[in-house]
Amino acid sequence: MRSSSSASLTRLRYDVVGDIAIIKDISHEIRLHVAQSIMKNRRNLSVVLAKSGPVKGLFRLCTFEFVAGENRTSTLHRENDCLFLIDLAAAHFSPRLVHERRLVAESVSPMEHVLNMFSGVGTFSIEISRKKPVKVYSVDINPEATRLCLINVLLNRVRGRVTAVLADAAQATGILFLCGMNRVLLPLPVKSREYLGTAVSALRMEGIIQYYDFIQVDRGESPTERMFSMVRPLADMYGLALGAARIVKSVAPRRYLVSLELRRSNP
Numbered sequence: 001m002r003s004s005s006s007a008s009l010t011r012l013r014y015d016v017v018g019d020i021a022i023i024k025d026i027s028h029e030i031r032l033h034v035a036q037s038i039m040k041n042r043r044n045l046s047v048v049l050a051k052s053g054p055v056k057g058l059f060r061l062c063t064f065e066f067v068a069g070e071n072r073t074s075t076l077h078r079e080n081d082c083l084f085l086i087d088l089a090a091a092h093f094s095p096r097l098v099h100e101r102r103l104v105a106e107s108v109s110p111m112e113h114v115l116n117m118f119s120g121v122g123t124f125s126i127e128i129s130r131k132k133p134v135k136v137y138s139v140d141i142n143p144e145a146t147r148l149c150l151i152n153v154l155l156n157r158v159r160g161r162v163t164a165v166l167a168d169a170a171q172a173t174g175i176l177f178l179c180g181m182n183r184v185l186l187p188l189p190v191k192s193r194e195y196l197g198t199a200v201s202a203l204r205m206e207g208i209i210q211y212y213d214f215i216q217v218d219r220g221e222s223p224t225e226r227m228f229s230m231v232r233p234l235a236d237m238y239g240l241a242l243g244a245a246r247i248v249k250s251v252a253p254r255r256y257l258v259s260l261e262l263r264r265s266n267p
């Protein structure tokens with residue numbers, strides 16, 4: 001999330017993906033003016049889009065309206081020393097997970113086998129494989145996300161380290177990954193609970209699940225403590241220990257995306 005330095009735009013916040021600025025909640029009357037001001041202030045931006053709806057559907061896509069500059073939704077985005085081809089209209093991507101992706105990549109150990117059950121265009125998978133000598137299986141059900149992931153694997157020279165798989169994560173896990181993984185990523189918060197059992201089935205005797213969920217808190221309540229109390233019964237059921245939790249981002253008033261490590265240890 002960036003803030004413009006111009007006086008009239010000091011309070012305007014917008015996301016930047018490659019050379020695309022994404023504005024939201026700005027009325028039709030002023031948004032062309034706002035877009036032109038953004039492009040005037042940031043000469044490296046070539047497109048301004050307006051987010052016109054929530055993330056939704058199986059592929060977790062947003063709708064965007066073209067506002068100014070070049071009329072396109074694809075761009076090259078640099079993040080944590082990686083380069084990604086993104087198409088905002090075709091496959092989910094959020095630039096706000098930049099720190100989370102770095103932290104996860106740093107936490108992986110060399111030689112691990114990692115399953116990314118909801119890979120999108122391959123961001124977590126590629127960042128992990130660029131940092132550590134590992135094998136990552138990058139599954140997504142969206143053909144366009146998988147196509148972009150394949151291109152991103154080539155762009156980042158991690159062919160052989162990251163395998164892109166076009167499939168439903170549960171089906172692919174049942175056929176290809178049972179008991180084979182040191183680590184499983186579940187970066188689809190709306191489905192984490194549903195897919196936790198599948199993630200457990202992919203783990204070796206010892207391993208880690210990187211679990212994500214949206215957490216709504218009361219005033220003064222800690223989102224990570226709330227995450228612990230919500231997930232504890234589920235973790236107990238699957239014989240998992242609760243590890244470190246952190247807030248990834250705020251998504252609405254008192255609503256957060258929270259990340260949690262769940263550990264399976266050999267008794």
Ligand SMILES: C[S@@+](CC[C@H](N)C(=O)[O-])C[C@H]1O[C@@H](n2cnc3c(N)ncnc32)[C@H](O)[C@@H]1O
Binds near residue numbers: 092121124167168
């Ligand atoms: C929130 S996005 C992932 C974003 C990605 N991890 C990142 O950080 O860029 C969730 C992804 O899960 C995919 N997805 C949804 N249901 C799925 C399923 N049953 N199996 C595999 N992928 C699925 C969607 O197509 C979408 O690309």
